[in-house]
Amino acid sequence: xxxxxxxxxxxxxxxxxxxxxxxxxxxxxxxxxxxxxxxxxxxxxxxxxxxxxxxxxxxxxxxxxxxxxxxxxxxxxxxxxxxxxxxxxxxxxxxxxxxxxxxxxxxxxxxx
Amino acid sequence: xxxxxxxxxxxxxxxxxxxxxxxxxxxxxxxxxxxxxxxxxxxxxxxxxxxxxxxxxxxxxxxxxxxxxxxxxxxxxxxxxxxxxxxxxxxxxxxxxxxxxxxxxxxxxx
Numbered sequence: 001x002x003x004x005x006x007x008x009x010x011x012x013x014x015x016x017x018x019x020x021x022x023x024x025x026x027x028x029x030x031x032x033x034x035x036x037x038x039x040x041x042x043x044x045x046x047x048x049x050x051x052x053x054x055x056x057x058x059x060x061x062x063x064x065x066x067x068x069x070x071x072x073x074x075x076x077x078x079x080x081x082x083x084x085x086x087x088x089x090x091x092x093x094x095x096x097x098x099x100x101x102x103x104x105x106x107x108x109x110x111x112x
Numbered sequence: 113x114x115x116x117x118x119x120x121x122x123x124x125x126x127x128x129x130x131x132x133x134x135x136x137x138x139x140x141x142x143x144x145x146x147x148x149x150x151x152x153x154x155x156x157x158x159x160x161x162x163x164x165x166x167x168x169x170x171x172x173x174x175x176x177x178x179x180x181x182x183x184x185x186x187x188x189x190x191x192x193x194x195x196x197x198x199x200x201x202x203x204x205x206x207x208x209x210x211x212x213x214x215x216x217x218x219x220x221x222x
Contacts, residue, residue: 043212096208099160106154
């Protein structure tokens with residue numbers, strides 16, 4: 001199993017600013033995943049954070065908007081850049097085990 | 113790409129049994145997950161199926177048919193606290209990432 005600490009748990013931000021979300025895992029993992037969950041929606045994968053290489057982004061998501069860092073095997077950050085109200089969502093980091101995927105508690109972002 | 117379908121909403125009675133279906137299309141299938149998510153909380157793992165058949169875990173069971181691209185989650189002896197969103201997620205595309213369905217909002221009534 002894995003325990004994931006994610007922070008901040010919530011934030012209210014002004015449009016045009018940026019927010020960096022941190023994700024810390026209690027064990028070394030090869031890949032970490034960042035998801036977005038918009039109000040009333042399911043989870044959508046933003047990108048896969050790989051240690052030692054650039055993140056792999058899903059269709060519709062770009063590095064300029066969602067830069068990701070992965071400095072080591074237990075930590076990653078996701079930045080939401082130049083925010084607009086449409087970025088108001090819950091952002092979740094996740095790691096995968098053989099037969100389970102673990103999630104952080106999520107960051108509830110509201111952009112005003 | 114991957115395509116995952118599940119009903120948007122379901123309603124059931126306390127003490128009853130409910131089955132939530134999930135159909136999927138994917139390449140490089142690497143397992144199917146079910147998660148429960150209460151409003152405002154992170155998803156909670158329920159089950160994982162990678163081989164055909166039924167996996168039982170207490171009041172919850174999950175079934176998989178890979179040839180049909182089909183899974184269901186069975187909840188028995190429903191309780192009010194089971195009211196939540198149930199997410200079907202498929203691991204595929206040759207990697208470890210999960211693709212989630214839209215989720216089924218289950219409402220348990222008296």
